[in-house]
Amino acid sequence: xxxxxxxxxxxxxxxxxxxxxxxxxxxxxxxxxxxxxxxxxxxxxxxxxxxxxxxxxxxxxxxxxxxxxxxxxxxxxxxxxxxxxxxxxxxxxxxxxxxxxxxxxxxxxxxxxxxxxxxxxxxxxxxxxxxxxxxxxxxxxxxxxxxxxxxxxxxxxxxxxxxxxxxxxxxxxxxxxxxxxxxxxxxxxxxxxxxxxxxxxxxxxxxxxxxxxxxxxxxxxxxxxxxxxxxxxxxxxxxxxxxxxxxxxxxxxxxxxxxxxxxxxxxxxxxxxxxxxxxxxxxxxxxxxxxxxxxxxxxxxxxxxxxxxxxxxxxxxxxxxxxxxxxxxxxxxxxxxxxxxxxxxxxxxxxxxxxxxxxxxxxxxxxxxxxxxxx
Numbered sequence: 450x451x452x453x454x455x456x457x458x459x460x461x462x463x464x465x466x467x468x469x470x471x472x473x474x475x476x477x478x479x480x481x482x483x484x485x486x487x488x489x490x491x492x493x494x495x496x497x498x499x500x501x502x503x504x505x506x507x508x509x510x511x512x513x514x515x516x517x518x519x520x521x522x523x524x525x526x527x528x529x530x531x532x533x534x535x536x537x538x539x540x541x542x543x544x545x546x547x548x549x550x551x552x553x554x555x556x557x558x559x560x561x562x563x564x565x566x567x568x569x570x571x572x573x574x575x576x577x578x579x580x581x582x583x584x585x586x587x588x589x590x591x592x593x594x595x596x597x598x599x600x601x602x603x604x605x606x607x608x609x610x611x612x613x614x615x616x617x618x619x620x621x622x623x624x625x626x627x628x629x630x631x632x633x634x635x636x637x638x639x640x641x642x643x644x645x646x647x648x649x650x651x652x653x654x655x656x657x658x659x660x661x662x663x664x665x666x667x668x669x670x671x672x673x674x675x676x677x678x679x680x681x682x683x684x685x686x687x688x689x690x691x692x693x694x695x696x697x698x699x700x701x702x703x704x705x706x707x708x709x710x711x712x713x714x715x716x717x718x719x720x721x722x723x724x725x726x727x728x729x730x731x732x733x734x735x736x737x738x739x740x741x742x743x744x745x746x747x748x749x750x751x752x753x754x755x756x757x758x759x760x761x762x763x764x765x766x767x768x769x770x771x772x773x774x775x776x777x778x779x780x781x782x783x784x785x786x787x788x789x790x791x792x793x794x795x796x797x798x799x800x801x802x803x804x805x806x807x808x809x810x811x812x813x814x815x816x817x818x819x820x821x822x823x824x
Contacts, residue, residue: 452771453781454764456490458741459636459661459719461564461595465490466782467732467763470723470744471568471598471640473510474755476542478552482559484749487757488764491564493744496541496600497549497589498570499581506686509539511673512697512751524673524683534700535747536673536684538605538693541570546585550592557593565593566638569629570600573621574610582625583632590635597633599626601655602642602667604694613642613667619654626658638721640664643700648707649714662719663711664744666704668694697747701725705734709793712739716787727759729766739787 454465468491469475469484476495484492515522516530524536542549549567557565567589572578586597601622606612615621622639629637639655641648643666652663670692673684682690704724712720722735727748735743745763749756771779779785801807 452768454490454767456741456782458721459596459638461491461636463490463564463742464562465764465767466736466742467491467760468493468564468566468721468742468744469749469755470746471496471566471600472746472750473537473539474746474749476544478556480755481556481565483757484755484760485556485560485563487755488760489563489756491566491742493566493568493598494542494549494553494594496568496570496603497544497546497585498541499546499585500571502540502543504540504543505538508684510535510537510750511684512536512747513674513699522674523676525676532698532747532751534695534697535668535750536671536693536695537668538684538691540605541568541600541603546588550588553589553592553594557595564595566596566598567592567594568598568600568640570603570612572608572610573615573625574608578610579625579628582628586629586632586637590633594635596636596638596661597629598638598640598664599629599655599660600640600667601625601651602640604642604644604668604670605692613644613670616640616642616651617645619650622651623654623658626655626660630659636661638662638664640667642667643703643707644670647710649710652711652715652718656715656718662721662741663715664721664723665708665711666723668696669700669703671695696724698725698727701731701734705738708735708740709738709790712787712790713793716790726763728762729770732763732767733770736782736786737789738793739790741782741786 456463456466471493481492511524513524513533514530515533569585571581601616603612639660641651673682720740721742722740723744726732726745732743748759752758
């Protein structure tokens, strides 16, 4: 039996459920074409806006690595050790809408069977900003975009009416979603921020506004560490730093926790998972919690910018996973999507041991064993 890797997500037919997320890997026409040639089922274009964008001087993205031999956790002290996370303070695309439109058209013409999603962002403080959401939506779908992803989640925006500042306000993100849906002829996804007390609140808000799917999540707001020798932030411009976004392996457990809450709260809705995916071992957790697609960024950036090896491993891994479970009747992602979300319960529902077996609940690692304790 040959596994069927295709999925139907928000009415769109993907040849496989793996997408490059809206991020540095999707900032150019050449990168997106290379990504589709490599085998990605979909690409979410770097976020397009209407306001001028100028990025910080110097590096915009770095990778934090943990080296057990030296005891370092650093962006700057070598590439040995394990990847911990990525950190970036890059803003949305610095190319204007007029630059993107002919490129979207050419990309879609070159790959008509691939799914091209346009990420867009505007403000919410006045009617002009709301019109920007409408104009961006209409222009991108007219250029051939198969869907719209609203960026309600950029973690480093100074404007109070933009990015994650919208995504943390349930009234605003619901209203903006309604504005986009007024003019959209294609599916609309809402990318939410993890900088929220409870993402189910904002997920419910965008679904009420008409969103076809929730994408979760964007990077986590964070700062680079301070070098204890130089006393400077490892990423800075003129000694100054601002909040950026952390992604990669370090955010996987937190992203899964948020996804589990949302898919349990809205089991009949559609979700695209992001955070810490480099191969099927991580992607499977998102599928098992209820996601229909999975998006990748950090791993792709470290693999020739667009992840040709990553997507090869993901597709091969998914095929092997389905074939390994063929005895369960699995033939495609939909056959096992969401089958583990009901295992996530409130803490009080986790079984407690009998009194005679209770010894504080500590694992021996990191604690004194009972044999070593004084009598």
